[in-house]
Amino acid sequence: MTDRFRLDGRVALVNGASRGIGRAIALGLAEAGATVALAARSEAHLHEVAREIGGDTFVIPADLRDPDQAREMVAGTIERFGQVDILVNAAGAALRAPAETTHEADIAEIFASNFNGIAVACAAAGRHFIERRSGRIINIASLASFRGVPGRALYGATKGAIAQLTRTLAVEWGAHNVGVNAIAPGWIATDFTREVLAQPEVRERVLDRTPLKRIGDPDDIVGLAVFLASPAAAFITGQVICCDGGYSAG
Numbered sequence: 001m002t003d004r005f006r007l008d009g010r011v012a013l014v015n016g017a018s019r020g021i022g023r024a025i026a027l028g029l030a031e032a033g034a035t036v037a038l039a040a041r042s043e044a045h046l047h048e049v050a051r052e053i054g055g056d057t058f059v060i061p062a063d064l065r066d067p068d069q070a071r072e073m074v075a076g077t078i079e080r081f082g083q084v085d086i087l088v089n090a091a092g093a094a095l096r097a098p099a100e101t102t103h104e105a106d107i108a109e110i111f112a113s114n115f116n117g118i119a120v121a122c123a124a125a126g127r128h129f130i131e132r133r134s135g136r137i138i139n140i141a142s143l144a145s146f147r148g149v150p151g152r153a154l155y156g157a158t159k160g161a162i163a164q165l166t167r168t169l170a171v172e173w174g175a176h177n178v179g180v181n182a183i184a185p186g187w188i189a190t191d192f193t194r195e196v197l198a199q200p201e202v203r204e205r206v207l208d209r210t211p212l213k214r215i216g217d218p219d220d221i222v223g224l225a226v227f228l229a230s231p232a233a234a235f236i237t238g239q240v241i242c243c244d245g246g247y248s249a250g
């Protein structure tokens, strides 16, 4: 039974792996037996995570705002290990601003960070997965994929796009045995949310609305990510699953 949750012999490419949720997922996939490739911009942080994981962990620095680097991240990992089985897209940037103060440059920047490179990476990995008739993609969406959140018009639009990319790739690639799902985290304590959660009124509002009465930790996302990457989730595709302490249930 427990073998269904193991990832021995699999190669996982995780971007956004230098810190926060991506780093926690990379550690979790490695603990479940996967060989891991780590991508993000800050090479020094990636090497720290690689040292923590040990083994044959591969560091491949990439700025996903550049489509060539997004493609190279996938190609470089395939070249290094001969295969990729799991792609986790956890890279992302925050943008909090009233919609009326945003401009074209903000739209271009946030879509480049949160969507464009990820879509390119999915296509590159998808070609490989289709050829091998096997593969899993796990995107990191957000509660803002579904709900209007004040001050997050552009960020929410990128995460809505990630949710829809997830469903559509699942529909297109299901016949090739490629599974595509997303995790929508609730409020998780990372660099991403540090500033906003430091505001007592925000923290209080979040805790009040969260049935489990705490802010999440990056480690809270790991179980679901490992499950979605594992043989146990073989019949699950096209889903955007909330992992939010119950926030979305209220």
Ligand SMILES: NC(=O)c1ccc[n+]([C@@H]2O[C@H](COP(=O)([O-])OP(=O)(O)OC[C@H]3O[C@@H](n4cnc5c(N)ncnc54)[C@H](OP(=O)(O)O)[C@@H]3O)[C@@H](O)[C@H]2O)c1
Binding pocket: 015, 016, 017, 018, 019, 020, 021, 022, 039, 040, 041, 042, 043, 045, 062, 063, 064, 065, 089, 090, 091, 092, 093, 112, 113, 140, 141, 142, 143, 184, 185, 186, 187, 188, 189, 190, 191, 192, 193
């Ligand atoms: N924390 C939350 O409450 C929360 C809630 C919902 C969704 N999310 C989503 O979860 C994901 C991870 O967020 P987090 O909370 O772990 O934030 P984080 O701690 O700020 O980590 C963001 C990660 O993305 C990488 N990254 C950012 N821009 C990149 C780029 N252009 N190219 C490559 N890598 C890039 C960063 O690495 P470098 O800076 O080294 O490139 C870092 O590894 C994001 O997609 C975010 O939207 C977070």
